[in-house]
Amino acid sequence: MNTLIPCIIMLFHMNFTTYFEQFSREEIFQKKEPYDLQLHVKHLKDNTYHLIVTMELAEKTHYVSPHSKGDYIGRFYIDVEENTQLKAKGTLLENPTPKETSDPWTGNPVSFVRENTSYQQQFIVTDTNDFTINGVIGFVIEPRCTMENVKFSIVNKSGKLSIQKTN
Numbered sequence: 001m002n003t004l005i006p007c008i009i010m011l012f013h014m015n016f017t018t019y020f021e022q023f024s025r026e027e028i029f030q031k032k033e034p035y036d037l038q039l040h041v042k043h044l045k046d047n048t049y050h051l052i053v054t055m056e057l058a059e060k061t062h063y064v065s066p067h068s069k070g071d072y073i074g075r076f077y078i079d080v081e082e083n084t085q086l087k088a089k090g091t092l093l094e095n096p097t098p099k100e101t102s103d104p105w106t107g108n109p110v111s112f113v114r115e116n117t118s119y120q121q122q123f124i125v126t127d128t129n130d131f132t133i134n135g136v137i138g139f140v141i142e143p144r145c146t147m148e149n150v151k152f153s154i155v156n157k158s159g160k161l162s163i164q165k166t167n
Contacts, residue, residue, distance in 0.1 A: 034058040037150050039163045053119040063139040065098050065111035074140025081134050085127040093120040131156050
């Protein structure tokens with residue numbers, strides 16, 4: 001019995017150490033997001049621009065497309081505070097467009113985004129004065145199942161339009 005306890009402790013220690021050796025120190029202590037969201041503003045002509053959102057996903061992650069059918073909580077969206085300086089034009093473009101599948105939990109049709117995707121929303125700047133407009137991009141990232149809210153600001157300063165994350 002006296003030798004059994006040290007053997008169990010040694011076995012536990014070896015298994016515990018072996019398990020954590022497969023991860024680097026950075027992976028254990030650094031929180032790594034399962035996605036990388038980038039924001040850009042592209043000038044098209046005159047006072048017309050594109051808001052471009054690029055989503056790069058880690059392996060085996062996904063979220064619900066903004067164009068998915070059904071009543072899904074946490075689908076991808078872009079929301080900008082009410083303002084008189086920017087006016088959206090057209091609909092949000094998604095590229096590539098995800099294929100509709102059957103939701104494994106409900107059986108309802110759903111479009112899961114499972115690959116790197118970009119979104120474009122055309123808008124018109126209606127005011128040449130300096131301004132700052134805040135917005136948020138929201139979505140539930142799976143399989144972590146957390147609501148992500150990425151805050152941003154669209155800034156017009158001295159006639160130059162820019163966008164930046166504000167989290």
